[in-house]
Amino acid sequence: MTDTDKPRISFEEVKVKGNELVDKVRDIIEEGNARRIIIKKDDKTVMELPLSIGVGGMTAAILFAPVLAAVGAFAALVSDVRVVVEREARAEFEEIEDSSGSDDEATG
Numbered sequence: 001m002t003d004t005d006k007p008r009i010s011f012e013e014v015k016v017k018g019n020e021l022v023d024k025v026r027d028i029i030e031e032g033n034a035r036r037i038i039i040k041k042d043d044k045t046v047m048e049l050p051l052s053i054g055v056g057g058m059t060a061a062i063l064f065a066p067v068l069a070a071v072g073a074f075a076a077l078v079s080d081v082r083v084v085v086e087r088e089a090r091a092e093f094e095e096i097e098d099s100s101g102s103d104d105e106a107t108g
Contacts, residue, residue: 021075
């Protein structure tokens with residue numbers, strides 16, 4: 001695996017109120033590009049949700065319905081939490097193929 005093939009990991013941290021937690025987690029899951037969601041309260045990890053890469057949209061929302069129910073139960077007990085999202089962002093450097101074959105046909 002070369003350096004360009006290695007996944008780059010980025011973290012995004014969002015502070016949300018307890019009543020907005022389920023909606024935020026659902027939105028992140030539906031985006032489909034998150035590897036893991038970490039829910040923290042007072043700098044302590046309360047929940048860590050590993051996600052399958054490539055599962056997004058409504059499929060993810062259906063598969064993670066029990067997880068969202070657990071998040072909802074937790075959200076009812078807290079006021080403010082931080083949601084840390086771990087994302088994989090590949091550096092994709094694709095070579096642009098030269099269309100010299102079509103140029104040769106046009107000139108000769």
